[in-house]
Amino acid sequence: MESLSNRKKVLEQKPMTFMERLYLPSIFKGLAITFRHMFKKKETVYYPEQQRPISENWRGLHSLKRDEQGRERCTACGLCALACPAEAITMTAAERQKGEEHLYREEKYAAVYEINMLRCIFCGLCEEACPKEAIYLDGPILSADYMRKDFIFGKDKLVEEPLKS
């Protein structure tokens, strides 16, 4: 039957010639190829010292942002926790007291904000859900650790450094 695409090629397997059956010429050819590879540019990236540039839409560890006056943007609305498909985010809200206006932007803030990095799948849905532009996945890669409890990141690890005055 004729093939539809008409691109079928019937390959004929010819018996090998004597030189081919010796195998040695092709072995030397292979040796020459590998020898040439010795002097080629090395592809190795010396990882911790030298890092490859990461993509613009790379999603790494989360950071809780501050506004231009150095106040925490997060208002503990819980939309990120709701959006999170892995249920990695938990938080406890608290009311802003008098005299804390320089710390928190809104009247409500997150007293406890925890992300379980072992649950997190770095999908970025929390980033999209946040109405206050408070959470971004712009950090580095998650580093290894020994204890499960050390993977639950609290505010101490998540909130950005305060502005330098």
Place this chain on the structure above:
Amino acid sequence: MELAFIIEKFALVTVIFLISLGVAAYSTLAERKIAAFLQGRVGPHRAGPHGMFQPLADGGKMFFKEEIIPSESNPILFIMGPSLALLTACIGSAVIPWGQSMVIGDTVVDLQVADINVGILYIFGVVSLGVYGIMIGGWASNNKFSLMGAIRAASQNISYEIAMGLSIIALLMVTGTLSLKEIAEQQHGFWHNGWFTWNVFNQPLGFLLFIICAFAECNRTPFDLPESENELVAGYHTEYSGFKLGAFLFAEYINMFVSSAVMATLYWGGYNYPGMDLVNEALGSTWAPLVGVAVLFAKIFLFIFFFMWIRWTIPRFRYDQLMHLGWKVLIPIGIANIVLTGVWMTLKDILF
């Protein structure tokens, strides 16, 4: 036997032993480096400058790993396997002439542990003992994969020893002696009476056979079927861990070193190099032999490099191909080589 003789030999044995262990240790680093270079990587480079201390780190790791002896195995044989492999690998270097005789003061020091007149037979005996370590280790593990690996190793070594012996017979017809020291001396210099003195130029086919068989005897790729990891997990050392595994791996590298030395001595002129007479006159008979030793080691390292180069270039044979190559190709070529050599020698006697 006088005391000085014993001390001299003892020192020589110690030095050779330490050198072969050191070379074997650094062969592991060289293997990883060469593998990396051939694949466009840089290889181990964290432990010390350019990874110079990597063998020490590997050795330390091997020592501190748990030594598992399977409960269903035979513990005595299980321990004997790697010990025997390491032992037979180490004693092969005893008959290799490392250099010309050195004259220190008025004593003459042979740079060879034992100049026995059946040196090549000794090497063959030791090489065929080498498979016992693998065989015992694999069998004592009481594991089907180990047993398969051990059986493969045994049948492969026996098959290739025949071809190796045949290639050596043709060489012996040329040299007329079994003593490695005399064979090395016959290859003095590089050019004599209008032809090369090195045996490889008299026996190119024999050398080709010998190097193929040496690859098979050392269980190196493309003949590493005894430990082919994608078929037999790790072959004969599946059940081994810790230092006993290290001993098996180490034995392979010492075997490589010794077989490189044998190849260099038998075919590539041993410690001889072009223009050695001039060097001998210039440096005197105390220091000139050391140049020869350096040359021999350069040749050995080239062969070790070749072993590794082959390993990272050629894929493994299938087992039937291995047997086909051993019995149907190499042995007939070996016999043909003997006949050719005999015909050529007779013709040379008649014509010239």
